[in-house]
Amino acid sequence: MTPHELLKKHWNHDQFRDPQLQIITSVLDGHDTFALLPTGGGKSICFQIPALMKPGICLVVSPLIALMKDQVANLQKRDLKALSLTGGITQNETIELLDNAQFGNYKFLYLSPERLQSEWIVERIKNLPINLIAIDEAHCVSQWGHDFRPAYLKIAMLKTHFPKIPFLALTASATDRVRQDIAEQLQLEAPAVFQISFARDNLAYMVFETEDKLLRIEQILRKNPEPAIIYVRNRKSCIDVSAQLRALGFTATFYHGGLTQKEKNEHMQLWMDETVQVIVATNAFGMGIDKANVKTVIHSQLPDNLENYYQEAGRAGRNGQKAFAVLLTAPSDLIQAENQFLAVLPDRKFLLEVYVKLCNYFQIAYGEGIDEHFSFNLNQFCLRYDFAPAKTYNALQFLDRQGVIALSQEFSQKIALQFLIESREVMRYISLNPSDEDILLTILRTYPGIYELQTAFNAPLIAKKSGRTEAEVYRLLDKLAEKSIIDYHARNNDAAVTFNEIREDEKTINRVAKYLENQNALKKAQLESVVRYVSNNNRCKQQLLLDYFGEIQTRDCGICSYCIGKQKKPNPLALTQPILQLLKTADLDSREIHKMMADDFTVDASDVIFALQMLLENEVVALLDNNKYTLIK
Structure with missing residues (x-):
């Protein structure tokens, strides 16, 4: 089949986006290829199509467990055989998966780069009929990239085992320096390079300074009632902002790393289906999300x-x-950002202390611990050793990126279940509620002792056996618990930790600490770039972004906050007439006037205040004791 026929058959698209077909052709011709495609550019198609056109299996290296699972699930929905080899699974499970990859006619094997540090796994991979090696998030191979992972440096050794197999390196964002480093570290041979502009002609980059961010958000969402994402700093803000928006009459939900997988799926689906307009999220939200009509x-x-x-x-x-x-900013944001991003960066001494305490916490002896897996609660750990949670998390995340540990934040829900009524009463309930029969009979067949004692309960297994969804299983459990038919308890683990190597304390930290100083310096430089982007009011915002990524563009975008401001040449005095019209209907304070300005959300609060001062000085309006303005008759 041709690339277009495969695209139509499995993805139901008629045309490729530029330059997907050129990348596919390069790979099919056997060339090492480098593809820099901005977010939403369709990177996965670039290795999935050529892999389907050639005999054998495509090896996909990716650092993101959630994205791997998402891509594998999407391929399986299209009747394409794919599996993933992530951390946290036993050696026997890994062997079984590799057997499936070798003998099960699979087309895609996803694995994390840390897996390449196990020699026996590499030996097994060498025996697979590999037809393409795709490296997703390829910027992770560069210590100048924003998410450097030393495990990526191991990928180059696959060149020695598969010298005739093309490498395809993919990333969505990389500076010139990072691009050159990627090609060098992966040992790409005269790679064909494909890069499309970072410019987005339809996307207006807006930067507004405001003391009242909620008011500005309200204005934006009322003017643009289509689907929206609001990114906030932490989990508490997710809950608070979504509640504030609902109080203002918006439909909103939230998403953060502290939700169970079931809750994440439910909240995301509400937004994907447009049952709610807004999803308020931390940066845990986004990977693998493909919703075309997000307006804001x-x-x-x-x-x-x-x-x-x-x-x-x-x-x-x-x-x-x-x-x-x-992007909304306030004068205090820079100090907050420095406290959030820079003050919590771990140094070598703190990194060592956290690693040693982590090993002690799980009673891992020196020289032991490899492949051991534990449930982990960050707050409990920090409480025991009097560690600052944010700084500790950064230390653990650094150890995760270096491959010393694997830190999973996907919540696992453990359920203990027991029936409180006799079996004949359960059968009577089933006869009165036939829609629940499939799930209930499956539970009774799977757990014969569930009447006598609390039993560990596997919801995904019951869903699979009964042919129903996990959501339906959980809904039934909630209903049965409400009716006192069952007693069940769900306990969430905050995270899971897997130790990828033996404990060697100083030796372990000395090996990875050389990257710590570079990474800390890089984070400081990156924050400085953000501040420059926000504070520069003399250039087009899109041009500033393009400059950062090494792309030169001389024309202004025409639609960003700088360009709109330049076109409008704002004159606060022009706001006096709209303000007078509003005050004819009622006495209003400055916040209410700003909120009701019919122009658009680019009207600045300071301009409203200036116009009101002019009206006061000219005795056109008066300020009442309740801080509301009124027309002077």
Whole structure:
């Protein structure tokens, strides 16, 4: 089949986006290939199509467990055989998966780069009929990239085992320096390079300084009632902002790393189905999300780097319609950002202390611990050793990226279940509620002792056996618990930790600490770039972003906050007439006037205040004791 026929058959698309077909052709011709495609550019198609056209299996290296699972699930929905080899599974499970890859006619094997550090896994991979090696998030191979992972440096050794197999390196954001480093570290041989512009002609980059961010968010969402994402700094803000929006009459939900997988899926689906307009999220949200009609992406705090900001902002307007990427700032944001991003960076001494305490916490002896897996609660760990949670998390995340540990934040739900009524009463319930029969009979057949004692319960297994969804299983459990038919308890584990190597304390930390100083310096430089982007009021915002990624563009975009401001040449006095019209209907305070301004959300609060001062000085309006303005008759 041709690339176009495969695209139509499995993805139901008639045409490739530029330059997908050129990349596919390069790979099919056996060339090492480098593809720099911005967010939403369709990177996965570039290795999935050529892999299907050649006999054998495509090896996909990716650092993101959630994205791997998402891509494997999407391929399986299209009747394409794919599996993933992630951390946290036993050696026997790994052997079984590799057997399936070798003998099961699979087309895609996804694995994390840390897996390449196990020699026996590499030996097994050498025996697979590999037809293509795709390296996703390839910027992770460069220590100058925003998410450097030393395990990526192991990928180059696959060249010695598969000298005739093409490498395809893919990334959504990389500076010139990072691009050159990627090609060098992966040992790409005269790679064909494909890069499309970072410019998004339909995306208006807006930066607004405001003391009242909620008011500005309200204005934006009322003017643009289509689907929106609001990125916030932490889990508490997710809950608070979504509640504030609901109080204002918006439909909103939230998404953060602290939700169970079931809750994540439910909240995301509400937004994907447009049952709610807004999803308020931390940066845990976004990977693998493909919703074309997102009108607005709002960042209510400074992002930690422009790479992440570009990717998150780029989730707006994928349908080609005009969309907005809004960044709201306040004078205090810089201090908050420095406290959030820089003050919590671990140094070598703290990194060693956290690693030693982590090993002690799980009673791992020196020289032991490899492949051991534990449930882990970060707050309990920090409480025991009097560690600052944010700094500790950064230390653990650094150890995770270096491959020393694997830190999973996917919540696992453990359920203990027991029936409180006799079996004949359960049968009577089934006869009265036939829609629940499949699930209940499956539970009774799977757990014969469930009447006598609390039994560990596997919801995904019951869903699979009964032919129903996990959501339906959980809904039935809630209903039965309400009716006192069952007693069940769900306990969430905060995270899971897997130790990828034996404990060697100083030796372990000395090996990885050389990267720590570079990474800390890089984070400081990245935050400085964010501050420059926000504070520069003399250039087109899109041009500033393009400059950062090494792309020169001389023309202004025409739609960003700088360009709109330049076109409008704002004159606060021009606001006096609209204000007078509003005051004819009622006495209003400055916040109410700003909120009701019919122009658009680019009207600044300071301009409203200036116009009101002019009206006061000219005795056209008066200020009442309740801080409301009234017309002087």
